[in-house]
Amino acid sequence: MRIVCNSKNSEAACAIFYRDALSNLKELTVCDYDHYNGYDIALFMTYRNDLEDMKAAKLDYPHLKTGIIDARASWVEEFLPYADFLILDSIEMKDFWASARKPIFFYLEYPNIANAKKKHEAKQPIIIGYHGNKVHLHTMYETVTPALEELAQTYPVELWVMYNIEKLGQWEWNVPKGLKVRHIQWREEHFHQELAHVDIGISPNCVPILNEKKLKKKAESRKLREHFVYSDDDYFLRFKMPSNAGRITIWGKLGIPVVADLTPAACQCIQDGENGLLAYSQEGWYRALETLILRADLRQRYAENMKQTIAHKYDFTIQNQKFLEFLKSEIIT
Structure with missing residues (x-):
């Protein structure tokens, strides 16, 4: 299996984190726009110019399995017909994009820093x-x-x-x-x-909710109050x-x-x-x-x-192995 990961936004933090995370995959090539016919999988970051490239690649090479990395906004919907799967990094995103009816792989990316040892003691400050x-x-x-x-x-x-x-x-x-x-x-x-x-x-x-008590009341349904058991103690979260x-x-x-x-x-x-x-x-x-x-x-x-x-759970080597298994079992069939 050959994989290419392309992005024209290589200095964006998210692109850097994913590129570093995936870098130990021997199957992976970074930034090759000229040889799609030689790849099985093509990955694209969620920037409009990158997804335009994904669309063009899919139209020119229908056999190519394409994946969107980190679909962070609803405008991505217009490119979903040209994607075969999504790579997302939270349960919030997985739930939001469940409507796409596409295979989803969970991959948590983060800056690839070395582990440090620290001894915690009573101290001030x-x-x-x-x-x-x-x-x-x-x-x-x-x-x-x-x-x-x-x-x-x-x-x-x-x-x-x-x-x-x-x-x-x-x-x-x-x-x-x-x-x-x-x-x-x-x-x-x-x-x-x-x-x-x-x-x-x-x-x-979390994102603050102004006038939370008032909004709670506004969000209630008078007709359904007896069925929903509303309470002033209910949590009202936004993220x-x-x-x-x-x-x-x-x-x-x-x-x-x-x-x-x-x-x-x-x-x-x-x-x-x-x-x-x-x-x-x-x-x-x-x-x-x-x-x-x-x-x-x-x-x-x-x-x-x-x-x-x-x-x-989140070591890149472990996540990359699971990613390859996902591609083999759900994408390349």
């Missing part, structure tokens, strides 16, 4: 760390941010945040008050150089379709325990109280972070257990 898109720092303003501010009144804590400052500018809106906040430019080498010093990692991923657990795995590889928002992707990766903690409300975040601030032994245990989870 406790450094809480974040890495990812700046937008998630904004969206945590009703949950993580006030929890951090309250914790800082009792415990010596710092917040280190790594994101693309050069491109997006420095985070200034609703930055937590009462504690030191250190801003770090996102670079892959900074995972080990900077974030390896963090004691607790956080992965906020992005292309959510994934990639940011969680980085903390595991660095040997750092993680607290994550209560999203499906996080729940798929974290077993609460075994290899990390899950939270949603301000109080939930306060409780989870306080637990890890006070318990170095739990920080050590959760970090080591998460590292094992990654090794057994």
